Amino acid sequence: MSETDRTRHTIALIGGTGPEGKGLATRFAIAGHKVIIGSRDPARGIEAATDLNQQLSALAEVDITGDTNENAVSIANIAVVTVPYGGHQATLESLKFMLVDKIVIDAVVPVYFEKGPRPIDVPAGSATEEAAAILPDSKVAGAFHNLSAEILLDPDADLDADVLITGSGVAKEVAIQLASDIKGARAVDSGPLRYSRFVEGITILLIGINSRYKTHTGVTVSGLEQ
Amino acid sequence: MSETDRTRHTIALIGGTGPEGKGLATRFAIAGHKVIIGSRDPARGIEAATDLNQQLSALAEVDITGDTNENAVSIANIAVVTVPYGGHQATLESLKFMLVDKIVIDAVVPVYFEKGPRPIDVPAGSATEEAAAILPDSKVAGAFHNLSAEILLDPDADLDADVLITGSGVAKEVAIQLASDIKGARAVDSGPLRYSRFVEGITILLIGINSRYKTHTGVTVSGLEQ
Numbered sequence: 220m221s222e223t224d225r226t227r228h229t230i231a232l233i234g235g236t237g238p239e240g241k242g243l244a245t246r247f248a249i250a251g252h253k254v255i256i257g258s259r260d261p262a263r264g265i266e267a268a269t270d271l272n273q274q275l276s277a278l279a280e281v282d283i284t285g286d287t288n289e290n291a292v293s294i295a296n297i298a299v300v301t302v303p304y305g306g307h308q309a310t311l312e313s314l315k316f317m318l319v320d321k322i323v324i325d326a327v328v329p330v331y332f333e334k335g336p337r338p339i340d341v342p343a344g345s346a347t348e349e350a351a352a353i354l355p356d357s358k359v360a361g362a363f364h365n366l367s368a369e370i371l372l373d374p375d376a377d378l379d380a381d382v383l384i385t386g387s388g389v390a391k392e393v394a395i396q397l398a399s400d401i402k403g404a405r406a407v408d409s410g411p412l413r414y415s416r417f418v419e420g421i422t423i424l425l426i427g428i429n430s431r432y433k434t435h436t437g438v439t440v441s442g443l444e445q
Numbered sequence: 446m447s448e449t450d451r452t453r454h455t456i457a458l459i460g461g462t463g464p465e466g467k468g469l470a471t472r473f474a475i476a477g478h479k480v481i482i483g484s485r486d487p488a489r490g491i492e493a494a495t496d497l498n499q500q501l502s503a504l505a506e507v508d509i510t511g512d513t514n515e516n517a518v519s520i521a522n523i524a525v526v527t528v529p530y531g532g533h534q535a536t537l538e539s540l541k542f543m544l545v546d547k548i549v550i551d552a553v554v555p556v557y558f559e560k561g562p563r564p565i566d567v568p569a570g571s572a573t574e575e576a577a578a579i580l581p582d583s584k585v586a587g588a589f590h591n592l593s594a595e596i597l598l599d600p601d602a603d604l605d606a607d608v609l610i611t612g613s614g615v616a617k618e619v620a621i622q623l624a625s626d627i628k629g630a631r632a633v634d635s636g637p638l639r640y641s642r643f644v645e646g647i648t649i650l651l652i653g654i655n656s657r658y659k660t661h662t663g664v665t666v667s668g669l670e671q
Contacts, residue, residue, distance in 0.1 A: 414653060
């Protein structure tokens with residue numbers, strides 16, 4: 220990360236102890252951001268942070284700590300939401316006042332498994348729209364839904380995938396910047412929050428394709444010149 | 446098309462006079478299939494066929510005719526559905542008995558436009574699932590939703606996009622074959638019909654991206670080795 224043209228952010232991963240949260244933590248930390256892995260149970264956040272520090276310390280100077288979701292959010296300027304969908308609503312409601320005026324990037328996919336991945340019906344239309352409804356005083360964007368956790372977790376791996384970003388304003392701009400911090404990722408402005416349902420749905424397709432083709436896939440928009 | 450390993454099909458494009466129908470007709474005809482462009486108004490089907498024949502005759506020996514949807518379906522072994530969603534249910538119900546035992550590949554996206562593309566709520570979950578419900582005695586797959594009509598209409602253009610195919614059995618196999626007939630297209634087995642909603646949704650995303658980036662996009666699944 221060039222010190223001149225990039226901002227060093229403090230990023231809380233809300234519910235960040237799973238593969239997607241740890242994978243994003245890996246890439247954000249390597250890009251030079253301060254990362255806090257939040258969890259309901261602070262011991263799990265600390266364990267995940269210790270694990271990543273051990274893996275990454277030989278590669279780069281990383282700053283990854285673990286804490287409660289509340290503490291993580293309180294010192295961060297950006298929160299990335301990676302809780303399982305089952306905890307999405309309750310977690311965001313509990314953090315609502317701490318997230319006022321902050322940037323919240325939702326990466327949650329409403330999915331359950333019953334003979335393959337299936338969508339959970341979200342009354343708001345998508346997890347990201349639900350987040351925006353719960354957090355009217357935060358700046359909410361959707362991003363990072365379609366990235367393979369396995370590839371994110373390998374700090375040297377080239378992602379070769381697009382990050383489809385929904386939202387507007389500063390939240391979108393920051394999501395675009397964070398996406399460009401990930402090797403092999405390209406940010407694609409995918410429109411307002413109401414398109415989040417389609418981005419989230421792609422993950423369900425990809426989970427099925429991964430299982431069918433025995434690989435880790437992502438999605439790329441062809442025909443874009445950038 | 447090699448005569449030894451490819452089957453020459455007779456393909457009816459139901460509601461095939463729009464850009465997507467004419468685009469697919471272009472590619473299927475160049476691949477050597479007999480193509481009939483169906484329309485409620487046979488004069489419009491004939492007009493579209495005449496138009497394509499004039500454009501393509503210098504490039505390849507193509508066999509494209511126009512007719513009513515009923516006549517087109519009656520002589521075809523494969524029907525590809527490209528009606529606007531508004532006519533989807535009524536059109537398929539009217540052709541139901543003629544489509545018994547035939548392969549039906551649905552390419553319809555339930556979308557309307559109001560400050561950008563928006564999804565039409567389909568009680569069956571997707572246009573393709575709706576087709577399967579209306580046509581219990583046909584072999585239904587979903588495919589070709591995400592291909593740019595503009596690129597399909599240029600017979601020399603490389604599509605550089607995946608064809609996400611939903612369904613099973615012979616309908617899926619034929620959709621895979623037809624996809625591979627399109628230059629630059631790759632078929633991706635995207636699972637059972639219940640995943641069609643996500644494939645259809647991608648088109649809505651792409652329409653928005655096309656408008657935002659002023660280009661014609663498609664979608665590619667990265668990380669597949671084939």
